Amino acid sequence: MAGWxxxxxxxxxxxxxxxxxxxxxxxMSFQVGKGMNLSFGGxxxxxxxxxxxVFLRALGNTFTFFIVQxxxxxxxxLLFAVALNDSTLRFRGLxxxxxxxxxxxxxxxxxxxxxxxxxGDGVVNQTLMALHLINTPISWxxxxxxxxxxxxxxxxxxxxxxxxxxxxxxxxxxxxxIYEAARIDGVPAWARFRYLTIPMxxxxxxxxxxxxxxxxxxxxxxxxxxxxxxxxxxxxxxTLSLYIYNLTFKFMPSFGYSATVSWVxxxxxxxxSLIQFLVARDRRSA
Amino acid sequence: xxxxxxRRGRMLGLALASISFLTVAAATAGDVTVxxxxxxxxxxxxxxxxxRYAAINPDANIIVDDSASQDDIRAKLQTQLLAGSTxxxxxIVLIQDDIAQKYLQSFPGSFEPLSDSIDMSAFAPYKVAAAxxxxxxxxxxxxxxxxxxxxxxxxLEQAGFTAEDLNxxxxxxxxxxxxxxxxxxxxxxxxxxxxxxxxIQMMMQxxxxxxxxxxxxxxxxxxAPLKKALETFAKFYEADLVKPVSGWAEYTGAFTSxxxxxxxxxxxxxxxxKANADQSGLWGIASTPRLDIEGSVNASNxxxxxxxxxxxxxxxxxAIDFLKTIWASDVDFYQKILVGQGAVGSLLAAREGEAYxxxxxxxxxxxxxxxxxxxxxxxxxxxxxVFTAEVRSAITAQLPAILDGGDIDAALQAxxxxxxxxxx
Numbered sequence: 072m073a074g075w076x077x078x079x080x081x082x083x084x085x086x087x088x089x090x091x092x093x094x095x096x097x098x099m100s101f102q103v104g105k106g107m108n109l110s111f112g113g114x115x116x117x118x119x120x121x122x123x124x125v126f127l128r129a130l131g132n133t134f135t136f137f138i139v140q141x142x143x144x145x146x147x148x149l150l151f152a153v154a155l156n157d158s159t160l161r162f163r164g165l166x167x168x169x170x171x172x173x174x175x176x177x178x179x180x181x182x183x184x185x186x187x188x189x190x191g192d193g194v195v196n197q198t199l200m201a202l203h204l205i206n207t208p209i210s211w212x213x214x215x216x217x218x219x220x221x222x223x224x225x226x227x228x229x230x231x232x233x234x235x236x237x238x239x240x241x242x243x244x245x246x247x248x249i250y251e252a253a254r255i256d257g258v259p260a261w262a263r264f265r266y267l268t269i270p271m272x273x274x275x276x277x278x279x280x281x282x283x284x285x286x287x288x289x290x291x292x293x294x295x296x297x298x299x300x301x302x303x304x305x306x307x308x309x310t311l312s313l314y315i316y317n318l319t320f321k322f323m324p325s326f327g328y329s330a331t332v333s334w335v336x337x338x339x340x341x342x343x344s345l346i347q348f349l350v351a352r353d354r355r356s357a
Numbered sequence: 358x359x360x361x362x363x364r365r366g367r368m369l370g371l372a373l374a375s376i377s378f379l380t381v382a383a384a385t386a387g388d389v390t391v392x393x394x395x396x397x398x399x400x401x402x403x404x405x406x407x408x409r410y411a412a413i414n415p416d417a418n419i420i421v422d423d424s425a426s427q428d429d430i431r432a433k434l435q436t437q438l439l440a441g442s443t444x445x446x447x448x449i450v451l452i453q454d455d456i457a458q459k460y461l462q463s464f465p466g467s468f469e470p471l472s473d474s475i476d477m478s479a480f481a482p483y484k485v486a487a488a489x490x491x492x493x494x495x496x497x498x499x500x501x502x503x504x505x506x507x508x509x510x511x512x513l514e515q516a517g518f519t520a521e522d523l524n525x526x527x528x529x530x531x532x533x534x535x536x537x538x539x540x541x542x543x544x545x546x547x548x549x550x551x552x553x554x555x556x557i558q559m560m561m562q563x564x565x566x567x568x569x570x571x572x573x574x575x576x577x578x579x580x581a582p583l584k585k586a587l588e589t590f591a592k593f594y595e596a597d598l599v600k601p602v603s604g605w606a607e608y609t610g611a612f613t614s615x616x617x618x619x620x621x622x623x624x625x626x627x628x629x630x631k632a633n634a635d636q637s638g639l640w641g642i643a644s645t646p647r648l649d650i651e652g653s654v655n656a657s658n659x660x661x662x663x664x665x666x667x668x669x670x671x672x673x674x675x676a677i678d679f680l681k682t683i684w685a686s687d688v689d690f691y692q693k694i695l696v697g698q699g700a701v702g703s704l705l706a707a708r709e710g711e712a713y714x715x716x717x718x719x720x721x722x723x724x725x726x727x728x729x730x731x732x733x734x735x736x737x738x739x740x741x742x743v744f745t746a747e748v749r750s751a752i753t754a755q756l757p758a759i760l761d762g763g764d765i766d767a768a769l770q771a772x773x774x775x776x777x778x779x780x781x
Binding site: 103105119122123124125128186190191210211212213215298299300301304305306317319320321322323324325326328 | 431432436459551552600601602605743744747754755756757758771778779780781
C-alpha cells in the first residue's frame with residue numbers, strides 16, 4: 072500500500088493530463104461540426120480525409136521531409152560522431168559542443184535567424200551571388216521547391232548534433248581492442264566503419280531513426296515560423312501538425328476533424344516505428 | 358510518508374490558491390482591458406481614447422494591451438471561446454472586419470450586441486454590415502481599410518508621368534505605367550507576397566463581390582471580378598514588375614526602402630510610410646485602380662477593424678459607455694488619431710473635422726485625408742462571410758500555377774473544390 076501511496080500522485084496526474092485527453096481526443100475524432108456545435112459523425116471525418124486536398128498535400132510534404140531529411144541527418148550524425156571520436160583529433164570538445172549547440176538553441180531564435188539568412192536580400196543570396204553561383208537572388212520562401220530545401224536544411228542543422236551525441240556515447244562503449252585487432256589484421260578504415268562500427272551501433276541507429284521519425288512527423292515550429300503560419304508558398308511546406316493548428320485556430324474551428332488528423336500522425340508513427348523495428352530485427356537474424 | 362504526503366498536499370493547495378488569486382487579480386471590477394495588435398496604430402489610438410475618457414471619468418481605468426500580434430489575438434480568442442473559459446479574455450477586443458462573422462456565428466452569445474446602446478447610422482454602412490448578425494450590430498466600427506495607390510512620385514516623374522496620369526486608372530493601365538517606369542528608372546512596380554492574396558481581394562471588392570453569395574454558399578467559379586482579379590494579378594508577373602517577398606517585414610521593406618515604385622494597400626499603411634521622414638515630398642497617393650470590368654469603381658478596402666465587447670466581461674457597462682463616449686461621438690478625437698496615427702475612422706461626422714481638410718507635405722501637399730474620405734464613401738459593400746480564411750488558403754495554393762500561365766478556369770475550379778471541402 073505504501074508503494075501505491077508514493078506513486079499515486081504521479082498516476083493521478085498522468086491519468087488526468089495524459090490518458091484522459093488521449094481517450095477524449097479519440098472520441099473527438101468521430102465528432103463533426105463547427106465550433107462547439109459537435110455531433111457524432113461516425114466515419115465522416117475519415118471519409119473527409121480521403122477527399123481533402125490540403126490534407127493529402129500535408130501528408131505528401133511530411134513524407135518528403137521524412138524521406139529526404141532523416142537519412143541525411145542520420146548519416147551526417149554518424150560521420151560526425153566517428154570523426155569526433157578519433158582520440159588524435161585536437162579540439163574535440165570544441166567541435167562536439169559546436170555541433171551539439173544548435174539543438175539547445177531556442178526554436179524561435181533560430182527560425183528567425185534562418186528566415187533572415189534566406190530572405191530575398193539575405194546573407195545566403197548575397198554569398199551565392201558574390202561567388203557567381205547564381206545571377207538573380209533565389210526567392211527561397213517564394214518557390215515551392217526551395218522553401219522545402221530551406222526547411223530541410225534548418226531541421227538538419229538543428230538536430231544532427233543531437234543524434235551525434237547518442238552515437239558518440241555508443242562509440243565510447245565499444246571496446247577499443249576490437250579495432251586494434253582489426254587494424255593488426257589489415258582491415259582498412261572504411262571496412263572497419265562498415266563492418267564493425269555500424270553493426271555495433273545498430274540499436275542506437277534504430278533508436279535515433281525512430282525518434283527522428285516521430286520528430287519529423289510532428290514538424291511544426293520551423294514551418295510555422297518560416298512561412299508565417301501559411302505553409303506556403305502554395306501549401307508546399309504545410310505539414311500535418313501545421314494543418315491541425317490551422318483547422319483548430321485559424322479556420323472555422325473544426326475540432327473533430329483536427330483530432331482525426333492528429334490520430335493519423337499517431338497511426339503513422341506506430342506503423343513507421345514498427346517497420347523500422349522489423350527491418351532491424353531481420354538484419355540481426357540474417 | 359505521511360509527512361511527505363501532507364507537505365505535497367500543502368504545496369498543491371498553495372499552487373492552486375495562487376492560480377485562483379491571479380485570476381481574481383486580473384479581473385478587478387472597474388478596469389476595462391482592451392486587446393490591440395499594433396502599438397503604433399490601433400494601440401496608440403486606443404491609448405489616446407483612454408486618456409480622453411479618463412479626463413471625463415477620472416474613476417475609469419482603461420488598460421490597453423498591445424503585446425500580442427493579430428494572429429495571436431485570434432488564436433487566444435478562438436481557443437478561449439472554444440474552451441468556454443472566458444477568465445483570461447479582455448473586456449474589449451479589436452477584430453478585423455473580414456473575420457468578424459466567423460466569431461459572431463460560431464460563438465453565438467459571446468459578444469455583446471451594441472446596436473441597442475449606440476447609434477450605428479453614425480458610421481460607414483459597410484463597416485456596420487460587417488459586424489451585423491441576426492439583425493444586431495456587434496461592433497463599434499473603427500478604422501477603415503479604404504485603399505489607395507501609394508507611389509514614389511519622383512520615380513514616376515523620371516518616367517514622365519504626373520499625378521494626373523495615375524488618378525482613376527485601371528490596373529491594366531498601371532501595368533503599362535509600371536513597364537515604362539521600370540524601363541526608365543530600373544525600379545520594379547510592386548512587391549507581392551504570394552502567401553497573401555490581399556491585393557486580389559481588394560481588386561474583387563472594387564466590383565462589389567466577395568467569395569460568397571448572400572446565402573453563404575461559395576461564389577468562386579462564376580465570380581467574374583475574382584477571375585479578372587486573378588488575371589490582372591498574373592499580368593504584373595508576366596510583365597516582370599513584381600519583387601517577390603515573404604512576410605510582413607520584407608513586404609513593407611521593399612517600398613519603404615524605395616526599391617519598388619508603388620504599393621496598393623489600405624490607408625493604415627500611412628504611418629509605416631511616413632516613418633521614413635527623409636522621403637517627405639517623394640510620395641504621392643492616387644485612387645485605387647479599378648478592374649477593367651463592368652461595375653468596378655476606383656475605391657476599395659483592405660483590412661480595417663472594429664471594437665467588440667465580450668459578453669463575458671464583468672464591466673460591460675463601463676466598456677460600452679467608453680466606446681460610446683469617445684469612439685461613437687468625439688469628433689475631435691478622430692482628428693487627433695488621423696494626424697497622429699493616420700487612422701481614418703469610420704465615424705461619418707469625423708469627416709467634417711479640420712484635420713480631414715489638411716494637406717500633407719509628405720505626399721506632395723495633396724489633401725490626402727479628404728481624398729481618402731471621398732473614396733471611403735464609394736467602397737462597394739460586401740458580405741465577408743465566415744470562411745474567408747479557408748478560401749484565402751485555397752487561393753494561395755493555386756497562385757503559383759496561375760502565375761506560371763496556368764488556366765484560370767481550372768484554378769478557380771480547384772479553389773472552389775478545396776474551399777468546398779474545408780467548409781464542411
